[in-house]
Amino acid sequence: MRLFGRPLNGSVRTFAPGGARVGNFRGRMAYFLQQLINGVTLGATYGLIAIGYTMVYGIVGMINFAHGDIYMIGAFVSLVGFMLMGTMGITWVPLACFLVLIFAMGFTAVYGWTVERVAYRPLRGSQRLAPLISAIGVSIVLQNFVQLAQGARVKPLPPMIRGSFELSSSGNFQVTISYLQIGIILVTVALMAGFTYIIKFTPLGRAQRAAEQDRTMASLLGVDVDRTISATFVIGAALAAVAGLMVTLYYGVIDFYIGFIVGIKAFTAAVLGGIGSLPGAMLGGMLIGLIEAFWSGYFSIEYKDVAAFGILVFVLIFRPTGLLGRPEIEKV
């Protein structure tokens, strides 16, 4: 919340409420379009984090509360990565971004793997709430570890990718889409495509789907469930790291606390889309991003979180398993 209240990037500044009063129809359409672009960008990051939640929930059946903090770790690792690139003299921005992407995904994945190995695996098969409490503990540990290691102050990064396309302009209001926004959307689409491929067509994906349906049965049929779950955490953490990298670039400021509220929203997105469903996570992320952007653009920036949660409650009343979730069948 603190993070999103402080837009640095030029194109984000059009969040300012009141812009809706741009007189004529074209102006209103332009304003709408701009909010749509901003919302989709925001939604892409939420969606990437939501996948981590929904995948873990689908297979292990637990709320991985520390996932938001894994995303925060991803943001810090990428910031360190950018500074390292600067020290090593790699200044060509696309190359630097690519290397940092690999750097952040790799190291954040180690965090995801370790958290699962240390704090969740020993609790598998015990009471339902034990992993949840353990996850909350991990979340507190990660936040305070980063605060101690990196300091509590907000870390700013000067904008690296400037420039934008002007889509249309009417009077004093321009609809722009920045290169960065295009990059975020492209990277998200590419990752989603790759991820869908993994789930649908690789042995790992098959093992994951089998473990999701019935863990005991899968292990009886020779699926190494522990390894599959580890892989799930690694993939989730890597995707969260990408989201962290994109947010670092997009907003230019991070601190040790950003994981909490973004984590909650990404989890809300996962629930909204139907927890356990991967397209649902992306859809939910998009919806939450759009709701936030439009709410801030048309109403007030203060209650945007209330709007997101309000819509979640509203959707759940009419579709208790989320938008794309399958209803659970209870067997007696």
Added chain:
Amino acid sequence: MESDAKISIAALVRDAAAAALVAGLLAFPLLGFRLVDSARGLTLDTRLLWVVYAAAAVFCGRLLFSLARISLSMRRPAATRPVKIEAPGRTRYLFGVALIAAAIVMPWLPFADRNIIDKATLILIYVMLGWGLNIVVGLAGLLDLGYVAFYAVGAYSYALLSQNFGLSFWLCLPLAGLLAATFGVALGFPVLRLRGDYLAIVTLGFGEIVREVLINWGGVTGGPNGLSGIQRPSFFGLPMVPAATDGGTTFAQFFGLAFSPNQRIVFLYYLILALALATNLFTLRIRRLPIGRAWEALREDEIAARSLGINPTMVKLSAFAIGACFAGFAGSFFATRQGFISPESFTFIESAIILAIVVLGGMGSQIGIVLAAFLLVGLPEWFRELEQFRMLAFGAAMVLIMLWRPQGLLSHRDPTVRLGTPPRAKEAGA
């Protein structure tokens, strides 16, 4: 035997080396470099030696841990381990009575200074919140991650009612509970038909909504600055101040005592003790009423309970409302104790701590909750000097206790009513 031990030592070293490697990888980006924002912009401090330290520490720690575990298991083979016998009901009952007696005499013991009573009061607030949440989570089996919202409602209702309408604490207490319960019903009604974890996220969202409204609704709630100058409680109308402002009698005058600020501290301590014990008594008694049994039946098997004619929505709603009501009481006590409240006091971490107390205590065990509250709230208070490391240690402790006792400190959750063989006979057979 000799070679066996050697091989196992080599394996241990390998295992520890692997752990050290992972620790090094974890430490490399975040401990090995430090982002410093100076006047020239962001710069990077390199201190790769720390990575080596971290890896070395993990290596030694892991090795010692494995060695300790092996030597323990060698000394005491698993087969001859004494079978743990659950404390029978009578011992537990006596222990509870002793605990209450100790709590009652505590302020008069020689070591009890102002500081200790204050900390005990804080622990008791969490005990009460834990007992209240236990009705929702432990008895009814509903996962509530936004319990602190009801606590906030209670605190703000007392503060606003007493500031705007001049109502006294004793009048506000039931009103605050009622308001919190109303909020519980209002939230619960639409969402209680959701299953387990959906409910968790909605309650979590509700907690955030309440906090956000408190921050943004500046005209009423004072916004982020909160409300200050909240009226302190009185002893049945006798204020605990050096001199009464409107010419009335103060508590000290009425009882012919010299005024001392300790009187209020001790009074607050007994007040929360009474409130907490009332919560406990309520829980213990309601478990034996049809409604309490319906909660436990729903927790154990919703389908079976429904087939027996229990209306799940109404039963869950009552648990939710009653739990919220106790949070409201605790909240108004919190407001009157602090004299100042702000949204800062009602963050998610509070909900997490309360839930952790319930789960660590052993879900449904009343004494377990007291122990867990002492561990999670009391111990960190005594280690305030650690400052920044305190929260790190707190989180680590939460994970470690959970790993150590996944069922909670005092896991003991059998249904209150049992059919067939009495529990004693079953235990003897086992």
